[in-house]
Amino acid sequence: MKRQAIKEMQRIVIKVGTNTIMKTVSDVDFRKIDRLAFVLSAIRQEGREVILVSSGAVGVGASTLGIDEYPKAIEDQQALAAVGQSVLMGHYGRFFNHYNQQVAQILLTRDVVDFPTSKHNVQRSLESLLARGIIPIINENDVVAVDELNHQTKFGDNDTLSSIVAGLCEADLLVLMSDVEGLYTENPQDNPEAELISEVKAIDESIHEMASGKGSEFSTGGMATKIKAAERMLNNDSAMLITSGDDPTCLFQILEGDQIGTLFMKG
Numbered sequence: 001m002k003r004q005a006i007k008e009m010q011r012i013v014i015k016v017g018t019n020t021i022m023k024t025v026s027d028v029d030f031r032k033i034d035r036l037a038f039v040l041s042a043i044r045q046e047g048r049e050v051i052l053v054s055s056g057a058v059g060v061g062a063s064t065l066g067i068d069e070y071p072k073a074i075e076d077q078q079a080l081a082a083v084g085q086s087v088l089m090g091h092y093g094r095f096f097n098h099y100n101q102q103v104a105q106i107l108l109t110r111d112v113v114d115f116p117t118s119k120h121n122v123q124r125s126l127e128s129l130l131a132r133g134i135i136p137i138i139n140e141n142d143v144v145a146v147d148e149l150n151h152q153t154k155f156g157d158n159d160t161l162s163s164i165v166a167g168l169c170e171a172d173l174l175v176l177m178s179d180v181e182g183l184y185t186e187n188p189q190d191n192p193e194a195e196l197i198s199e200v201k202a203i204d205e206s207i208h209e210m211a212s213g214k215g216s217e218f219s220t221g222g223m224a225t226k227i228k229a230a231e232r233m234l235n236n237d238s239a240m241l242i243t244s245g246d247d248p249t250c251l252f253q254i255l256e257g258d259q260i261g262t263l264f265m266k267g
């Protein structure tokens with residue numbers, strides 16, 4: 001029944017993790033980016049509003065520069081993000097263009113959405129892009145974001161960022177595409193017997209405790225930040241779904257109400 005409600009959802013935020021758009025630490029997965037551009041363009045052209053939050057600046061930067069270890073120094077991480085973000089947008093631009101779909105880049109820092117005037121400006125520019133049928137592609141502005149004592153500019157991870165973006169634009173649904181099928185009773189990398197959970201109505205301590213670890217050194221949050229993102233969505237009376245980014249065209253079935261991934265939805 002709940003899955004059927006997804007059919008009516010109009011404004012969708014899709015977040016893809018680093019592991020979804022990278023085949024290995026050194027290889028960008030062009031087939032995946034192509035499929036993603038195809039499915040998001042089709043959904044947009046069928047009448048829904050689509051916002052993409054994409055990770056990958058640091059990972060793509062590392063791959064561009066032939067670096068296979070996550071750098072320790074913040075300025076080195078930021079240098080990789082500076083290289084990778086523009087390369088990544090170049091890839092998205094080419095693939096979306098193939099499907100006749102315009103995209104736009106938005107890079108955000110935490111202070112921008114904390115401060116009411118700049119938050120309002122971001123909301124207005126997002127609305128203007130959506131009204132023109134453009135797909136905004138959003139990432140944290142990793143090149144400038146650092147945590148200072150009295151000035152927080154970092155979101156920290158894109159699960160958090162995407163749930164904040166979904167709140168900003170009052171999205172109906174946030175879809176997190178990851179390297180797992182959804183939330184399991186335990187990290188399936190640690191326990192292959194762990195079971196996929198299809199639906200979560202409320203988040204309590206037992207749900208938080210299911211999360212441990214992350215997929216690769218270039219990804220940031222792991223399952224813990226996805227559950228916090230779900231909490232934020234439920235508090236806003238919106239829904240969130242975690243699914244595998246292996247085949248992004250699964251989004252067609254998800255939006256038809258098929259039982260795929262883990263749906264977080266009240267009631």
Ligand SMILES: Nc1ncnc2c1ncn2[C@@H]1O[C@H](COP(=O)(O)OP(=O)(O)O)[C@@H](O)[C@H]1O
Binds near residue numbers: 185187188220222
């Ligand atoms: N209970 C759980 N269910 C599923 N995955 C989990 C769980 N606990 C931890 N994980 C880890 O979370 C990872 C997905 O998060 P992450 O590595 O941040 O991916 P992404 O780059 O897609 O954001 C999985 O690869 C898995 O190792």
Ligand SMILES: N[C@@H](CCC(=O)OP(=O)(O)O)C(=O)O
Binds near residue numbers: 055
């Ligand atoms: N802003 C960073 C992404 C950080 C992040 O949250 O990564 P992931 O866990 O793969 O979604 C980047 O673009 O590399």
